Amino acid sequence: MPLRFFNTLTRQVEDFAPREAGKVRLYTCGPTVYNFAHIGNFRAYVFEDLLQRHLEYRGLKVDRVMNLTDVDDKTIRGCRTCGVPLADFTAPFKKAFFEDLDTLRIKRADHFPEATAPEHIARMIEMISTLIAKGHAYRAEDGSVYFRIRSFADYGKLAHFNTEELRDGVRVRNDEYEKENVGDFALWKSYDEADGDVSWESPWGRGRPGWHIECSAMATGILGPELDIHCGGEDNIFPHHEAEIAQSECVTGKKFVRLWMHCRHLQVEGSKMAKSAGNFFTLRDLMEKGWSGREVRYALISVKYREPLNFTLEGLAAARSALQRLDEWTVRLQELSQSASAQGSAEKSDAFGQALDDDLNISAALAVVFDLIRTTNRRMDESSVTPSEALSLLNWLAGVNSVLGFDVEAESIPPALSDLLARRATARAAKEWKSSDTLRDEILAAGWVVKDTKEGQKLTPLPRVGG
RNA sequence: GGCGGGGUAGCCAAGUGGUAAGGCACGGCUCUGCAAAAGCUGUAUUCGUCGGUUCGAUUCCGACCCUCGCCUCCA
Secondary structure, three states: OOOOOEEOOOEEEEOOOOHHHHHHEEOOOOOOOOOEEEEHHHHHHHHHHHHHHHHOOOOOOEEEEEEOOOOHHHHHHHHHHHOOOOOHHHHHHHHHHHHHHHHHOOOOOOOOOEOOOHHHHHHHHHHHEEEEEEEEOOOOOOOOEEEEEEEEHOOOOOOOOOOOOOOOOOOOOOHHHOOOOOOOEEEEEEEEEHHHHOEOOOOOOEEEEEEEHHHHHHHHHHHOEEEOEEEHHHHHHHHHHHHHHHHHHHHOOOOOOOEEEEEEOOEEEEEOHHHHHHOEEEEHHHHHOOOOOHHHHHHHHHHOOOEEEEEEEEHHHHHHHHHHHHHHHHHHHOOOOOOOOOOOOOOOHHHHHHHHHHHHHHHHHHHHHHHHHHHHHHHHHOOOOOOHHHHHHHHHHHHHHHHHHHOOOOOOHHHHHHHHHHHHHHHHHHHHHHHHHHHHHHHHHEEEEEEEEOOEEEEEEEEOOOO
């Protein structure tokens, strides 16, 4: 079965193949670094990570760009409030963002361009000049440059909006009378006192780029005029991605993106996430409550990207339990495979990959994993799984984890516990149950659960207390 | 007002014109000195409501109800 993905542009699931055989040019809208990213942001990034990893699992080389928006209204407001230069304001949030990516086991993109980098500002200015020259943009009285949406017949095609019918601007600013059409968007914003010392020189005077042109410039500058896939959150469809199409295609004359994929938003405990509602979480908030990045990753990845995800504490707890089931199975296989003499054979079924081929059907893919866990657990109970088969299953799991990223976090047993364990083993051998139980409590207090199995004591790290 | 997504067991959720995956929770069992942990196992006569098409619909069509989102810089 070929790879099939839902295309926002056509609103259909379509077969996918990159333009250049074997190589996928992927652009994903990254964060605006004015704050710590919240879990809603990360749902999108985890979805994009799943997409990239699955494409790679299918043998495709992915060249991925994720931009960092480090100049816009919010970052400017932030640095003005703090009274520091823009770059100093955004730097810690950039750093935090990369730490968060690691926490969630999100693979690094190949490029993380920053909007304020000189070469990208230069490209933005170059693109705007071209747009003006071709009649797609015009300069307003205040020096700002706007894109003329009437000049691009396809404007509105991605969002399926009839631009004539767009609701009149509730959010139209008072200076917008300078525009030919209320829908025209800024390519270059002339300097305003509120911008402080944030500005660049341009043929149209001092100012700064509009948000949309930042992405068009970085995308086409790094990946070329024709991308295979462009992703983002659903809110980016309009106007951001619509604008990107207009700008890029009017400059290059080529079809900008072949496949548009958008991730639905998440809700928290059934409501839209909002600071005012008290249900606003950054990844850091969840870590403080004792959840691991792996657990959050599971919770975010386990609902299909095209469905709204209701993020709940119950869902996190379910993620923790499901991962423990997976971990137990892994440990069982590892112990069994230790006596394997031969190499494990290749896996027999690719049901897992095929599920993901179908528009990243994660539910079906996880069902394949858990089905296999149940059937093989049953057989291990009957001792009918051979060591070499266990090895094969572990190999299969490694492939699965190259996509899902659920690898077990190796935690070494502290030396202090070895002593406790040894003493407990002695006590148990002597059937000194009271002493055994006391030692069990001590081990528990140290953060580990001791299990008595046929093979002796085994330790499992106690999950940190969840919030 | 325009456009779009959903309503499947307590919760999350897949799916198909032919009789309901998977995860969590819950009950039972096994194991155990007792536990814990783990494993196994059971649990939707039914897929928002009402009509229609069909031999047969959760799946197709129509109407309705509920809910969520987008409509100029929020992933």
